[in-house]
Amino acid sequence: xxxxxxxxxxxxxPPDLHPLTVLVLHNRTEITIETLLxxxxxxxxxxxxxxxxxxxxxxxxxxxxxxxxxxxYKVLGEAEVNAIFGxxxxxxxxxxxxALAARQAAGTTGSSQAAPQxxxxxxxxxxxxxxxxxxxxxxxxxTAVARNNLLERLRAARQAATPPxxx
Numbered sequence: 001x002x003x004x005x006x007x008x009x010x011x012x013x014p015p016d017l018h019p020l021t022v023l024v025l026h027n028r029t030e031i032t033i034e035t036l037l038x039x040x041x042x043x044x045x046x047x048x049x050x051x052x053x054x055x056x057x058x059x060x061x062x063x064x065x066x067x068x069x070x071x072x073y074k075v076l077g078e079a080e081v082n083a084i085f086g087x088x089x090x091x092x093x094x095x096x097x098x099a100l101a102a103r104q105a106a107g108t109t110g111s112s113q114a115a116p117q118x119x120x121x122x123x124x125x126x127x128x129x130x131x132x133x134x135x136x137x138x139x140x141x142x143t144a145v146a147r148n149n150l151l152e153r154l155r156a157a158r159q160a161a162t163p164p165x166x167x
Contacts, residue, residue, distance in 0.1 A: 003042060003064040010039045012084055017072060022051065023062060024069040031060055 013021065015036070023031045023046075030051030038045040043063045049056040076084075 001064075001067075006044070006064045006067060007039055007041070009070065010036065010044065014084065017074070017084075020073045022071050022073065023067060024071065025062070025066045026068045027066075028068075031062070 013036075018033050018036050021033045023033065023044075025031070031046070031048050032051060033046050033048045034056055035047040036044070037047055037059075043061050044067075046060050046062065047057060048060055049058060
């Protein structure tokens, strides 16, 4: 996302949701917001705490290019999301499954022409799990080679640890 997109998100977020907001950085660090101090063109200044800690009140200056995601510690319904961000501008935007199902049940898809519905695809034939996903994502030959190498090392270690006969 661009800086302007992040700025729009933080400006639309109501202040009562700030303490429930968590920033996820590209290095997977989580920062829980206590107070949103400044929304600047290139960075966000917040008072908060690192995820997994109880030390609060720390000042964080987070460049937008380091943000990977933002999430809330609250379940929001569609009405709440629409109250924060506004309703979708067109039907081409992503709709939740419940909203799409409700529109299809009502017989309206939001467009003047009904789009033809594709025929459902046939279910794929079941594939044995062992064939579908080899161990550790390696081909079976590589797995066999790795197993043989491990066995050779174990045998060599056992021979080195065994005292010679006669002592």
